[in-house]
Amino acid sequence: MKFAIAIFSAAHAPSSRRALLFAQAALAGGHEIVRLFFYQDGVFNASSSVVTPQDEQDLPKQWCSFVSEHQLDGVVCIAAALRRGVLNEEEAKRYQREAIAVGAPWELSGLGQLHDAVQDADRLICFGGA
Amino acid sequence: MAKSLLIISRQSPWSGPGAREALDIVLAGGAFDLPIGLLFLDDGVFQLAAQQNAKALQQKDLSANLQALPMFGVEELFVCSDSVAERGLAPEALSLEEAQALAADEITALIDRYDQVITL
Amino acid sequence: MSTLHVLSHSPFGDDRLSSCLRVIGANDALLLSGDAAYALQPGTAPFSALNDRSLALYVLAEDAQARAIEIPDWAKAIEYPAFVELSIHHDKVNSWL
Numbered sequence: 001m002k003f004a005i006a007i008f009s010a011a012h013a014p015s016s017r018r019a020l021l022f023a024q025a026a027l028a029g030g031h032e033i034v035r036l037f038f039y040q041d042g043v044f045n046a047s048s049s050v051v052t053p054q055d056e057q058d059l060p061k062q063w064c065s066f067v068s069e070h071q072l073d074g075v076v077c078i079a080a081a082l083r084r085g086v087l088n089e090e091e092a093k094r095y096q097r098e099a100i101a102v103g104a105p106w107e108l109s110g111l112g113q114l115h116d117a118v119q120d121a122d123r124l125i126c127f128g129g130a
Numbered sequence: 131m132a133k134s135l136l137i138i139s140r141q142s143p144w145s146g147p148g149a150r151e152a153l154d155i156v157l158a159g160g161a162f163d164l165p166i167g168l169l170f171l172d173d174g175v176f177q178l179a180a181q182q183n184a185k186a187l188q189q190k191d192l193s194a195n196l197q198a199l200p201m202f203g204v205e206e207l208f209v210c211s212d213s214v215a216e217r218g219l220a221p222e223a224l225s226l227e228e229a230q231a232l233a234a235d236e237i238t239a240l241i242d243r244y245d246q247v248i249t250l
Numbered sequence: 251m252s253t254l255h256v257l258s259h260s261p262f263g264d265d266r267l268s269s270c271l272r273v274i275g276a277n278d279a280l281l282l283s284g285d286a287a288y289a290l291q292p293g294t295a296p297f298s299a300l301n302d303r304s305l306a307l308y309v310l311a312e313d314a315q316a317r318a319i320e321i322p323d324w325a326k327a328i329e330y331p332a333f334v335e336l337s338i339h340h341d342k343v344n345s346w347l
Binding site: 014123124126129 | 258259260283284285286310329330331333334335337338342343345346347
């Protein structure tokens with residue numbers, strides 16, 4: 001079964017943790033994840049600027065290793081990311097900003113990538129809010 | 131055949147970028163010629179209230195984008211009649227004439243009809 | 251066709267649960283996650299509303315445990331692998347974000 005997973009909440013929201021656990025369970029169950037798409041506050045999950053207190057779960061780091069380890073397609077919505085100051089090197093240069101918060105394995109791209117994933121997948125599952 | 135996607139928009143236009151970002155998903159789908167539906171539910175129906183004034187909050191007006199939906203190929207537009215009634219809006223005064231009013235059981239059938247759904 | 255509805259907001263002071271119950275279909279299922287698990291707090295309006303409906307009702311086990319929510323016999327506690335299976339069993343997943 002092919003899943004598209006979309007994340008709409010920041011890394012500190014419980015729903016982002018559920019998204020990661022769902023994604024891990026999906027792969028463990030022998031299923032495929034065609035794409036992880038981060039929209040709205042979900043873009044913060046891809047930010048390397050998040051500093052998590054030592055005794056708390058570091059979700060951005062866990063997402064990063066999960067995506068790298070399984071060579072998944074992790075796409076961050078570019079418009080949502082710009083609005084929230086989560087820029088990669090190219091966008092930081094384009095808008096003359098100093099802070100670069102997104103690098104590999106993440107890709108900044110448009111909403112078309114969400115639709116594309118919906119077309120490819122058997123199921124779309126969204127996580128967000130509380 | 132392309133999979134159809136229903137967006138259920140539940141946020142008021144003034145509660146942050148949520149309503150606009152829900153609409154952006156719809157417009158992007160329309161731009162790719164995908165079968166997209168949009169249902170206004172709960173506070174989302176406030177997006178259709180007449181004579182709103184975005185300038186009062188120094189914001190951009192969402193209603194112009196909503197009016198443009200049919201031009202972007204998004205013609206499947208729906209509004210929950212219970213949500214409209216509960217919020218004291220007059221159904222005939224909603225700003226999007228194309229939106230079809232649906233009762234609860236018709237919304238159940240609508241969700242059934244689409245391949246996938248996003249509720250924002 | 252059937253839908254798995256997923257809630258994650260507390261039912262107290264939020265209308266997602268009531269809206270969901272209004273449109274949920276006979277073949278659909280409902281999964282309570284996060285603070286939505288508080289809907290199973292006995293003696294409350296959300297508890298009665300759920301009890302009155304013969305829904306296929308699930309709750310994420312970790313969320314019930316964390317909140318010290320006892321699970322009534324008309325709901326089923328599930329872990330993530332079962333969540334994945336539920337999302338496959340139904341034709342689509344409607345998360346009330």
